[in-house]
Amino acid sequence: MPVGDRNGAKVWRRRTQTESLSHWALWLTGVAIFAYCWQQISGATTWFFVWDAPRIAEDIWTRATPPKWDYITQLGKPIWDTINIATMGTLIALCLAVPVAFLAARNTTPSALLVRPIALLIIVSTRSINSLIWALLLIAIIGPGVFAGVIAIAIRSIGFCAKLLYEAIEEIDNTQVEAITATGASRWQIMAYGIVPQILPAFAGIAVFRWDINIRESTVLGLVGAGGIGLQLSASLNVLAWPQVSLILLVILAAVVISEWVSAKVRGAII
Amino acid sequence: MLRLEKLTKTYKTGDQALKSVDLDIPEGQVLALIGPSGAGKSTLIRCINRLVEPTSGQVFLGGTELTHLSAGALRRERRRMGMIFQEYALVERLTVMENVLSGRLGYVGFWRSFLRRFPQPDVDEAFRLLDRVGLLAMADKRADELSGGQRQRVGICRALIQNPAVLLVDEPTASLDPKTSRQIMRLICELCRERGLAAIINIHDVALAQMFVQRVIGLRFGAIEFDGPPKDLTPDVLTTIYGEEDWEATIETVEDDEDIEAAE
Numbered sequence: 001m002p003v004g005d006r007n008g009a010k011v012w013r014r015r016t017q018t019e020s021l022s023h024w025a026l027w028l029t030g031v032a033i034f035a036y037c038w039q040q041i042s043g044a045t046t047w048f049f050v051w052d053a054p055r056i057a058e059d060i061w062t063r064a065t066p067p068k069w070d071y072i073t074q075l076g077k078p079i080w081d082t083i084n085i086a087t088m089g090t091l092i093a094l095c096l097a098v099p100v101a102f103l104a105a106r107n108t109t110p111s112a113l114l115v116r117p118i119a120l121l122i123i124v125s126t127r128s129i130n131s132l133i134w135a136l137l138l139i140a141i142i143g144p145g146v147f148a149g150v151i152a153i154a155i156r157s158i159g160f161c162a163k164l165l166y167e168a169i170e171e172i173d174n175t176q177v178e179a180i181t182a183t184g185a186s187r188w189q190i191m192a193y194g195i196v197p198q199i200l201p202a203f204a205g206i207a208v209f210r211w212d213i214n215i216r217e218s219t220v221l222g223l224v225g226a227g228g229i230g231l232q233l234s235a236s237l238n239v240l241a242w243p244q245v246s247l248i249l250l251v252i253l254a255a256v257v258i259s260e261w262v263s264a265k266v267r268g269a270i271i
Numbered sequence: 272m273l274r275l276e277k278l279t280k281t282y283k284t285g286d287q288a289l290k291s292v293d294l295d296i297p298e299g300q301v302l303a304l305i306g307p308s309g310a311g312k313s314t315l316i317r318c319i320n321r322l323v324e325p326t327s328g329q330v331f332l333g334g335t336e337l338t339h340l341s342a343g344a345l346r347r348e349r350r351r352m353g354m355i356f357q358e359y360a361l362v363e364r365l366t367v368m369e370n371v372l373s374g375r376l377g378y379v380g381f382w383r384s385f386l387r388r389f390p391q392p393d394v395d396e397a398f399r400l401l402d403r404v405g406l407l408a409m410a411d412k413r414a415d416e417l418s419g420g421q422r423q424r425v426g427i428c429r430a431l432i433q434n435p436a437v438l439l440v441d442e443p444t445a446s447l448d449p450k451t452s453r454q455i456m457r458l459i460c461e462l463c464r465e466r467g468l469a470a471i472i473n474i475h476d477v478a479l480a481q482m483f484v485q486r487v488i489g490l491r492f493g494a495i496e497f498d499g500p501p502k503d504l505t506p507d508v509l510t511t512i513y514g515e516e517d518w519e520a521t522i523e524t525v526e527d528d529e530d531i532e533a534a535e
Binding site: 173175176178179180181182183184185186188189192193194197198200201 | 320322346347348349350352353354356357358360361362363364365369373374375376377378381384385426429433439
């Protein structure tokens with residue numbers, strides 16, 4: 001914050017001369033890199049396909065409309081499977097995420113040196129791999145079907161739920177915990193009276209939020225053979241049955257809208 | 272009753288919060304602990320029930336030495352020390368009744384407390400205490416629906432239902448208005464008298480302390496500077512505890528207050 005002197009009046013500038021010069025240089029480099037990348041990408045693009053895209057899209061659109069409405073009779077079971085995969089997966093994930101979160105939170109972990117890093121590792125490793133990839137791995141291990149999908153969703157959700165939950169645990173008001181401790185309560189009683197009531201709203205919010213995400217994730221699991229409506233989607237895509245594809249997409253859309261509505265209602269009721 | 276011997280606390284940062292404090296509190300005595308912020312008042316109280324671990328020194332409650340107790344034995348002794356907090360420290364999302372009954376956690380097993388199936392005598396006592404502090408109608412309300420003064424009353428019930436031998440009170444009136452502050456202080460002191468409880472009350476408000484307690488301890492930089500009856504708190508004494516300031520007004524107010532009290 002340089003202050004200069006001009007005819008006796010104090011002049012204030014945000015940056016010194018050298019600072020503003022280096023800012024200019026940084027911006028210039030940024031713009032240059034952007035221009036260069038643009039040129040590289042443009043050189044690697046087959047522009048014919050891009051110019052052709054609207055025509056192809058229009059072609060698929062005409063083939064896909066109207067949706068094949070009577071196909072809906074075959075979609076009831078798959079969408080039910082999809083919702084079950086999401087719900088079961090979320091429930092299993094929550095059961096596993098709660099202990100992990102307590103082990104990972106700085107204020108509840110039994111050992112910050114040994115246990116906490118392990119818990120954090122579980123969180124990072126389960127979060128970093130997409131559920132589609134988990135499903136591929138699990139299908140190889142336990143065979144194709146709904147069960148592989150449930151486990152894939154469950155594993156993928158552990159890290160997410162545990163991370164949000166342990167952040168909630170770290171943010172609790174510690175004086176309430178102190179007050180319960182001062183009564184002579186045991187470690188588990190402190191948890192049940194001092195900590196759990198404080199994180200319950202966060203826990204419920206996380207649960208419905210993750211369930212909502214899992215409905216969307218489980219719709220694609222069938223693409224790799226892990227059950228649910230994705231199976232129908234991939235089968236229809238393979239035989240280029242576009243009216244079926246459009247109907248499946250509509251059903252997925254409806255399921256997601258309903259799940260969003262439910263989770264919004266539940267969250268509203270808790271908070 | 273409660274005796275501190277050479278109690279010292281040095282924080283990891285190197286700050287010496289308590290410098291070899293010796294203190295003896297006879298049964299039934301209500302004692303105010305005054306001193307500037309950072310003098311170690313909160314640390315002193317928390318070292319007694321070991322919410323803060325003292326660095327060295329000893330604490331005797333009755334005949335029991337507290338600083339070397341194992342975790343289980345410490346929990347049993349904590350039941351005999353009720354604590355009242357500055358910002359009430361109620362569990363906000365639990366009901367008033369649950370908050371009061373949480374004072375019995377040290378006596379009740381995990382599953383009984385988890386399922387909220389407290390023994391009937393505990394529930395009776397909770398109702399009696401809520402009635403005593405005038406909150407019987409609020410028993411089913413959630414703690415965060417109450418006003419400051421009401422919350423502190425619940426805090427008092429939670430401490431008393433422990434059936435303690437001593438009360439540790441940390442700034443009970445810091446977030447209350449002047450009238451409620453007096454009511455809360457009066458309530459605490461009355462209850463101590465009724466039950467013959469000893470109490471250490473951390474308090475900022477010197478005038479308020481003078482009104483209610485039998486003995487005042489002045490703490491400065493972690494050491495005791497003053498120990499005597501409230502009437503001995505002269506401007507000179509306050510200067511040694513808090514530093515240079517015009518203290519006449521503070522002490523003057525006390526007398527005015529007492530006049531008003533008498534007039535009422």
